[in-house]
Amino acid sequence: MARMVTQLLILARTDTSATMTREPLLVVDIVDEVCRKAQPADGKLNLECRELDLVEDAVVLGNADYLEQLFLILLENAFKYTPAGGKVEVIGALNEDTVAITVADTGIGIAESDLSRVFDRFYRAENARFRSGMGLGLSIAQSIAEHHGGKITLESTVGQGSRFTVVVPLLNKEDRVGVRSEREQAHAAKKKDLIGHM
Numbered sequence: 001m002a003r004m005v006t007q008l009l010i011l012a013r014t015d016t017s018a019t020m021t022r023e024p025l026l027v028v029d030i031v032d033e034v035c036r037k038a039q040p041a042d043g044k045l046n047l048e049c050r051e052l053d054l055v056e057d058a059v060v061l062g063n064a065d066y067l068e069q070l071f072l073i074l075l076e077n078a079f080k081y082t083p084a085g086g087k088v089e090v091i092g093a094l095n096e097d098t099v100a101i102t103v104a105d106t107g108i109g110i111a112e113s114d115l116s117r118v119f120d121r122f123y124r125a126e127n128a129r130f131r132s133g134m135g136l137g138l139s140i141a142q143s144i145a146e147h148h149g150g151k152i153t154l155e156s157t158v159g160q161g162s163r164f165t166v167v168v169p170l171l172n173k174e175d176r177v178g179v180r181s182e183r184e185q186a187h188a189a190k191k192k193d194l195i196g197h198m
């Protein structure tokens with residue numbers, strides 16, 4: 001019950017957006033924190049956070065508390081809907097204008113007809129009948145992503161697993177391009193050097 005009240009309060013706050021102040025922050029700091037906090041309780045699942053070095057320079061205009069909440073909601077679901085022995089992964093990726101963090105599981109999966117509805121408030125799919133919950137987590141997660149100018153995409157196959165990807169616009173696109181071109185320059189110089197020795 002206490003949890004439901006908290007969720008409703010979060011939902012009410014994300015509805016008004018008045019309290020969601022945002023500042024430039026490193027996404028990887030939040031994801032690292034979440035990976036540290038969110039170890040599966042019973043040790044029957046394996047959590048792996050990987051390719052986070054790809055997003056280590058990614059800066060977004062964000063609210064750290066809300067973004068943390070978003071990733072915790074996705075991880076809580078991944079743990080809840082993945083049977084013992086399964087695997088949950090958090091994977092970073094960088095696109096031209098966005099940073100993408102995927103939470104993937106090898107769990108029960110979601111039927112195609114439910115894919116668009118699981119983000120609705122209080123909606124729980126047929127697959128959730130053996131687990132308790134309010135059907136609020138994903139609606140809150142989606143609302144937080146939208147308040148960051150982002151979105152959550154979902155791919156899932158029944159019996160195989162689900163992949164939720166949070167996509168948020170980058171704030172430091174120019175900086176990153178600068179960093180990349182420096183790396184590319186270094187790489188090109190090294191290559192030239194190698195060829196010179198052949």
Ligand SMILES: Nc1ncnc2c1ncn2[C@@H]1O[C@H](COP(=O)(O)OP(=O)(O)OP(=O)(O)O)[C@@H](O)[C@H]1O
Binds near residue numbers: 081105
């Ligand atoms: N990783 C997942 N694998 C399979 N089904 C999922 C997964 N995440 C969400 N779902 C489905 O989407 C529904 C909505 O998820 P949501 O997090 O909003 O609610 P909940 O987990 O049922 O309850 P709450 O999060 O409020 O405790 C779930 O009831 C379940 O049917």
Ligand SMILES: [Mg+2]
Binds near residue numbers: 073076077133137138
């Ligand atoms: Mg949930």
